[in-house]
Amino acid sequence: MNILITSTARRIDFVNFFKDAFKEIGIDGKIIVADPEHNAPSLQAGDESYVIPHQTDPKYMDAIYEICKKHSVQCLVPLNDWEVPKLSEHKEELEQLGVSVFTPNADLVDQVRDKGKYRELLKPFDVNAPRSYISLNDAEEGLKNNEVSFPLIVKPRNGSASMGVEIAHDIEELRFAHQHAVQLIKESPLDDATYKKPEENIIIQDVIEGEKFSLDIFNDLDGNFLTSFIRKQLDMRGGDVDRCITVNTPELLDIAQKMGENLGHIGYMNADVYYDGSDYYVIDINPRFGGGYAFSHIAGANIPAAIIALTDDGKVKNSWLTQRDGVELARHDVVVQIDELEEQNIF
Known part of the structure; x- marks a missing residue:
C-alpha cells in the first residue's frame, strides 16, 4: 500500500507515525510526501518525495494525479487547510484511480470553512458558537x-x-x-x-474568554463517527499549540461526538473550543488532520494505523482510538539536513 501525504512541511513526525503504523500492522508500503517548498524538512523523511505546485497553481491537481498514477497510491491524507477544498472537489476523479481520500466532501468543506455560519451549522444538534x-x-x-x-x-x-x-x-x-x-x-x-x-x-x-481546548474528530470513509481526542491548550506559538494536556472531559467528548455524527465528514476534523466558565463555544473548525494530533499520538492514539486499516480491510482496533487522560506534552525542535532530492519537482 502506498500513501500520499500532502503539504507535509515541517511534520516529519507525521511521516514517521505512518511508517511506524505500517510496521505495527505488518503491511508493506511507501509513504510518499509532497510539498510546494523544495526545502521542506519533511521531504527528507519520505520513502518518495516530491516538490509540487501550490494549491493555487492550475497544475496542482495534475501533480497529484501524476503521483497517484505513478505510485498506485491507495490513500491520500492532506495536512493543509487551503488544499482541502481543491482535493475535495476532485475526490471522484481520485477515487476512480483507486485512491481513498481522507477529506470531507466539498459541500461540507465549504460549510466548516465559513466561520460566519457556525451558529446555523451547529445549533440543530445543540452545539454553541459565538x-x-x-x-x-x-x-x-x-x-x-x-x-x-x-x-x-x-x-x-x-x-x-x-x-x-x-x-x-x-x-x-x-x-x-x-x-x-x-x-x-x-x-x-x-x-x-x-x-x-x-x-x-x-x-x-463576540470574544469568548476562558479555557481553550482542541477537539479532534475522526470518522471512517463512510462518515461514521469513530473517536475523538480532547486536549487543553496550555501554550501557543505561531498559531500552533506548543504545550497541552490530554483530557477526557465528558461534556467535550459529547460535543465532539455530536459534531462527528451530525456532520458526517470523512476522515479527520479539528475544532477549537472555548469554555467561558458556563458554556463551551466552537470558534474554529479545520477539515483536515490537525498538527495537534501529534500530542494525542504520544498519549496512546494511533490514527495513522486506523487510516491504513480503513483503506485496507476496514478492521480498526479500539486501542488505536483512545488516548491516556492527564498527559502533559510539549513540542520541541529538531534539525534535519536538507539534501537535494533525486526528483526535485513532479514537473
Whole structure:
C-alpha cells in the first residue's frame, strides 16, 4: 500500500507515525510526501518525495494525479487547510484511480470553512458558537442595539493559522481592524480559497474568554463517527499549540461526538473550543488532520494505523482510538539536513 501525504512541511513526525503504523500492522508500503517548498524538512523523511505546485497553481491537481498514477497510491491524507477544498472537489476523479481520500466532501468543506455560519451549522444538534456578524454595518448595529459589546474579534471567515485575527476595544479599532483584514485577504492565498469578495470574507464576533481546548474528530470513509481526542491548550506559538494536556472531559467528548455524527465528514476534523466558565463555544473548525494530533499520538492514539486499516480491510482496533487522560506534552525542535532530492519537482 502506498500513501500520499500532502503539504507535509515541517511534520516529519507525521511521516514517521505512518511508517511506524505500517510496521505495527505488518503491511508493506511507501509513504510518499509532497510539498510546494523544495526545502521542506519533511521531504527528507519520505520513502518518495516530491516538490509540487501550490494549491493555487492550475497544475496542482495534475501533480497529484501524476503521483497517484505513478505510485498506485491507495490513500491520500492532506495536512493543509487551503488544499482541502481543491482535493475535495476532485475526490471522484481520485477515487476512480483507486485512491481513498481522507477529506470531507466539498459541500461540507465549504460549510466548516465559513466561520460566519457556525451558529446555523451547529445549533440543530445543540452545539454553541459565538454570535457573528458578516458585515461591519451589522456589527455596528448590533453594538447600538446592545446585542454585543466590546471587545470584539475580527478575522477572515475562511482563515487559517490565526492569520488576520485582531481584537477591537472600541469603534475606531473595529473599523481599522476590518479594513486591515480586507487588505490582508487581498494579498494572501485566502483570496483564492473562496468565491467571496474580500469585503464579504470578514466576520466580527463576540470574544469568548476562558479555557481553550482542541477537539479532534475522526470518522471512517463512510462518515461514521469513530473517536475523538480532547486536549487543553496550555501554550501557543505561531498559531500552533506548543504545550497541552490530554483530557477526557465528558461534556467535550459529547460535543465532539455530536459534531462527528451530525456532520458526517470523512476522515479527520479539528475544532477549537472555548469554555467561558458556563458554556463551551466552537470558534474554529479545520477539515483536515490537525498538527495537534501529534500530542494525542504520544498519549496512546494511533490514527495513522486506523487510516491504513480503513483503506485496507476496514478492521480498526479500539486501542488505536483512545488516548491516556492527564498527559502533559510539549513540542520541541529538531534539525534535519536538507539534501537535494533525486526528483526535485513532479514537473
